[in-house]
Amino acid sequence: MEHRLNARNRTITTIVFIAVATILVVPSVQAQTAAVQTEARCTIAKTNLAERLAVIEKTRSAHASVHSDIQAKVDSLITSATTKEYNQISALTTAQASVQKNIDTYSAKVVAYTNTLKTASTIDCSKALATLDPAIKAARTSLTETNTAAATVRKSITEQTIPAIKAYAAWLATQNTTPTTGTTE
Amino acid sequence: MNPPNNYNQPISPEDDAMLQAIEALEAQTVDPDPKPLVPETPVTPAPVVVTPAPEPIPTPVITPAPVPTPLPVIEPTPIITEAPTAPTTPEPATKPTDPSSAIAAALARGPETTTPKSTYQPFPKKKLGKKPLLIILAIILVAGLGVGGYFGWQYLQSQKTSPIVNGIDTSVPDEDPGLPEDSEASVNSTASDIENQVNSIDETEYKDETLSDAALYE
Numbered sequence: 001m002e003h004r005l006n007a008r009n010r011t012i013t014t015i016v017f018i019a020v021a022t023i024l025v026v027p028s029v030q031a032q033t034a035a036v037q038t039e040a041r042c043t044i045a046k047t048n049l050a051e052r053l054a055v056i057e058k059t060r061s062a063h064a065s066v067h068s069d070i071q072a073k074v075d076s077l078i079t080s081a082t083t084k085e086y087n088q089i090s091a092l093t094t095a096q097a098s099v100q101k102n103i104d105t106y107s108a109k110v111v112a113y114t115n116t117l118k119t120a121s122t123i124d125c126s127k128a129l130a131t132l133d134p135a136i137k138a139a140r141t142s143l144t145e146t147n148t149a150a151a152t153v154r155k156s157i158t159e160q161t162i163p164a165i166k167a168y169a170a171w172l173a174t175q176n177t178t179p180t181t182g183t184t185e
Numbered sequence: 186m187n188p189p190n191n192y193n194q195p196i197s198p199e200d201d202a203m204l205q206a207i208e209a210l211e212a213q214t215v216d217p218d219p220k221p222l223v224p225e226t227p228v229t230p231a232p233v234v235v236t237p238a239p240e241p242i243p244t245p246v247i248t249p250a251p252v253p254t255p256l257p258v259i260e261p262t263p264i265i266t267e268a269p270t271a272p273t274t275p276e277p278a279t280k281p282t283d284p285s286s287a288i289a290a291a292l293a294r295g296p297e298t299t300t301p302k303s304t305y306q307p308f309p310k311k312k313l314g315k316k317p318l319l320i321i322l323a324i325i326l327v328a329g330l331g332v333g334g335y336f337g338w339q340y341l342q343s344q345k346t347s348p349i350v351n352g353i354d355t356s357v358p359d360e361d362p363g364l365p366e367d368s369e370a371s372v373n374s375t376a377s378d379i380e381n382q383v384n385s386i387d388e389t390e391y392k393d394e395t396l397s398d399a400a401l402y403e
Contacts, residue, residue, distance in 0.1 A: 045402055048402075076375075143395065169369045169373045170369070176368070
C-alpha cells in the first residue's frame with residue numbers, strides 16, 4: 001500500500017515538474033526566437049526607410065522647383081495686371097498669397113516627415129528595438145499630413161490661381177475689343 | 186703679378202719694388218753724368234724673374250695693405266746703403282754701384298721682405314642688395330593675389346548657384362516665365378502652363394502605402 005502511494009506521489013511530482021518546466025522554459029525560448037526575428041525585421045525596415053528618405057528628398061526638391069516656377073509666373077502676371085490697372089487684381093494677389101501659404105505649410109510638413117524617417121532609419125536594432133515601432137508610427141502620421149499638405153497646394157493652385165489668371169485673360173480680351181478701357185466692376 | 190687692368194687692387198710688394206726701381210732709374214736719367222741703363226756686360230741677377238708671383242689664394246682674405254718695406258735709396262753716387270728691413274738677409278758682398286745693379290738688388294730683396302699674402306681677388310664677392318628680396322616679395326604677392334582671386338571667384342560662383350535655403354530651392358528661374366502678358370492669348374497660355382505643371386506634380390511618394398508593413402519589411 002505504501003509502495004503504491006509512493007509510486008503515485010512520484011508520478012504526480014514528475015507531472016508537476018514537467019508542467020512547471022514547460023511553463024518556464026518554452027516561453028523564454030519563444031521570446032528569444034521572436035527577438036531574433038524582430039531584430040532582423042528591424043534591419044530590413046531601416047534599409048527601406050533610408051531608401052524612402054532619399055526618394056522624399058528628391059521629391060521635395062522637384063516640388064519646390066515647380067512651386068517656385070508657378071509663383072514666379074503669377075508674380076509676372078500681377079506686375080502686368082498692375083501696369084494695365086486690372087480692376088480684379090486682388091483675385092490674383094489673394095490666390096498667390098494663399099498658394100504661398102500652402103506651399104510653406106507643405107514644406108514644413110515635408111521637413112518634419114524627413115526628420116521622422118531619419119529618426120526611424122537610424123535606430124540601433126540591437127539596443128533600441130522597442131523604439132522602432134513608435135518611430136514608424138510617427139513617420140506614418142507625418143506622411144499623411146504631408147500628403148494632405150501637398151494636395152492642398154495643388155487644390156489652391158487649381159481652384160484659385162488658375163481661375164484668377166483666366167479671369168485676367170478674359171478682362172484683357174474685353175480691353176482689346178474696347179480700347180477705351182474702363183474698369184468694369 | 187696682378188693683371189694690368191686691375192687698378193683698384195693694392196699693389197703687391199713685388200710691383201711696388203719694381204715701380205720704385207723704375208722711378209729711381211728715371212731719376213738717374215736727369216743725372217748729368219748718367220750711367221748706361223744696361224751695362225756692357227749683362228748683369229744676370231737684374232730682372233730676378235725667377236721670383237714667381239705668388240699664386241692667388243683660393244680664399245681671399247681682405248687684410249690691411251701691408252706697409253711696404255722701404256727700399257734703399259739709390260744714390261747716383263756709389264754710396265753703400267743698408268737695407269733697413271732685411272735683418273735676416275745677409276748683406277751682399279759688394280754693393281751695387283750702378284742703377285741696374287740697384288734694381289737687381291731691390292728686386293732681389295723683394296720677396297725677402299715680410300710680404301703678406303696677396304690681396305688680389307680673382308672673383309671679388311659682391312654684396313647682395315635688397316633688390317632680389319623685393320623682387321621675390323613682389324612675385325609672392327602677385328601669386329597670392331592670383332590664387333586668392335581664383336578661390337574668391339569660385340566662392341562667389343558657388344554662392345550664386347546654391348540658393349537652396351532650409352531644403353527648399355528658392356532660386357528664381359533665369360528665363361522669363363511665359364509669354365509677354367500683354368495679350369489674352371499669352372495669359373491663357375500661362376494659365377495652361379501652370380495647369381500642366383500642377384498636373385505633373387507626382388505625389389505618389391506621399392501615399393500611405395509607401396510606409397506600409399509590406400513596403401517596410403519585404
